[in-house]
Amino acid sequence: MGWVTLVESVAGTSHHRTNTPCQDASQCRQFGGTDGWLAAIVADGAGSASRAEVGAALTCAVFADRIEATPDAFCNREGMIGLFTDVHQALVEEADRLGVSPRELACTALVAVIGPATAVFAQLGDGVMVVSDGSACRTVFWPEPAEYANATDFLTDEHFADALQFVVIDEPIPEVALLTDGLQRLALNFTTCEAHAPFFRPLFDRLRTAADPAELAAPFRAFLDSPRVNERTDDDKTLFLAVRRP
Amino acid sequence: MAEQLPFADVALASNPEPRCPCVLLVDVSGSMAEIVGEAGKDLGYTVQQDGQTYRAVSGGVTRIDKVNEGLRAYQTDLMSDSLAAQRVEVCVITFGTTVETVSPFVTAHDFAPPTLTANGETPLGAAIIRAIDAVAERKKQYKENGLHYYRPWIFLVTDGAPTDSWQAAADRVKDGEKNKQFAFFSVGVEGANFDILSQISVRKPLHLKGYSFKEMFVWLSQSQRSVSHSNPGQEDQVKLSSPDGWASL
Numbered sequence: 001m002g003w004v005t006l007v008e009s010v011a012g013t014s015h016h017r018t019n020t021p022c023q024d025a026s027q028c029r030q031f032g033g034t035d036g037w038l039a040a041i042v043a044d045g046a047g048s049a050s051r052a053e054v055g056a057a058l059t060c061a062v063f064a065d066r067i068e069a070t071p072d073a074f075c076n077r078e079g080m081i082g083l084f085t086d087v088h089q090a091l092v093e094e095a096d097r098l099g100v101s102p103r104e105l106a107c108t109a110l111v112a113v114i115g116p117a118t119a120v121f122a123q124l125g126d127g128v129m130v131v132s133d134g135s136a137c138r139t140v141f142w143p144e145p146a147e148y149a150n151a152t153d154f155l156t157d158e159h160f161a162d163a164l165q166f167v168v169i170d171e172p173i174p175e176v177a178l179l180t181d182g183l184q185r186l187a188l189n190f191t192t193c194e195a196h197a198p199f200f201r202p203l204f205d206r207l208r209t210a211a212d213p214a215e216l217a218a219p220f221r222a223f224l225d226s227p228r229v230n231e232r233t234d235d236d237k238t239l240f241l242a243v244r245r246p
Numbered sequence: 247m248a249e250q251l252p253f254a255d256v257a258l259a260s261n262p263e264p265r266c267p268c269v270l271l272v273d274v275s276g277s278m279a280e281i282v283g284e285a286g287k288d289l290g291y292t293v294q295q296d297g298q299t300y301r302a303v304s305g306g307v308t309r310i311d312k313v314n315e316g317l318r319a320y321q322t323d324l325m326s327d328s329l330a331a332q333r334v335e336v337c338v339i340t341f342g343t344t345v346e347t348v349s350p351f352v353t354a355h356d357f358a359p360p361t362l363t364a365n366g367e368t369p370l371g372a373a374i375i376r377a378i379d380a381v382a383e384r385k386k387q388y389k390e391n392g393l394h395y396y397r398p399w400i401f402l403v404t405d406g407a408p409t410d411s412w413q414a415a416a417d418r419v420k421d422g423e424k425n426k427q428f429a430f431f432s433v434g435v436e437g438a439n440f441d442i443l444s445q446i447s448v449r450k451p452l453h454l455k456g457y458s459f460k461e462m463f464v465w466l467s468q469s470q471r472s473v474s475h476s477n478p479g480q481e482d483q484v485k486l487s488s489p490d491g492w493a494s495l
Binding site: 014151182186190196199206222223231232 | 253259263480481
């Protein structure tokens, strides 16, 4: 069957109050047939950036197009840094076209490229990626915060390459989740520094066993915008899930 | 209703909220006992207090009464915001006869506004150092307990001139601001020495309009609420509403 995916971005309740759009974006592509590849990108626009939603959408689009065109080119650190540099440049050029400073398109980026036997992950800024072998869940990079809770790195920063995290995992990965920082405190356990398995397992299991995954879209959105989630965070929330089904 | 069931068993992790610490550094020197309204009967003699001469009266509303009213308004406003009530932490340090930590750091919903009384001189230098050390100590506790936090604020309110040496305090403020260790704000009440305040504070000291302490404290609460709601990337650009309701610029 290949990869089955579910993704939703919900504007944070703070945005309802100020009437600003959701500043998270995501893209995913599948290629190479049933036993093939999945590329997933999630970007979180900086709350203080006036065109953040433009930056996040552009980031996801450029990553998705380039990875789908030549996935092998990004399976090593140099190739991935090169790709991030190209996306950084695209943001700078778009800012110039719009007549604003690049900071107005600032966003973070989570990038996952998963093949049959190997996977590559790259991250700039906050948010978290979680992988699972079907039972245990683990974070790809543990989110180390900057000293202050409201500071992070952005793709538009001049020295973004210094903050880029990259890893290759040479094993099949059947389940993956990408989430923006609005959900971090609900999905991670900060005392043990681990993914909170009781958050991810039901999500992966539902996606794995659903007869018609498309029917999960509405309840998934309802969950992300539910009172029990919104009382813990007023930030934008994006959750991307993918499960490889035989 | 069946649509709700697929994700009802997704369990949310419980983690402590990030902290937004604020030190209220309040002048309780003798001059804060000055009557500013509803003055009672003139008792026919004068008193020396904190370097000034005052006519004694039988009663009235004093500057410190207004501060106390402001502290209660501060707490009420914070409590109206459930996320801020969990995140904002308040510490009250006063300076008059001594420098006293009247109320050590607690989260807003556990903060009981103290009733301050005015007496003594103005050891502003020692008070600032106490506040800066309190912030550093609190950060150390956060790190030991795995808590995340926003950049701490120190909010100074004074109506006089320091009666102790303050140069070391001024150096600590400059250093702290430069290294983004905290944000230091100062408000001078009528009679404050703004020249000295400008040498201590990197940010321009604000001049309280009349005795609008209540408006000032509500502004402070709303500013703290904005910080506590802010998300990554907003560290330098949290939008604070203008203080022109209570400060003349």
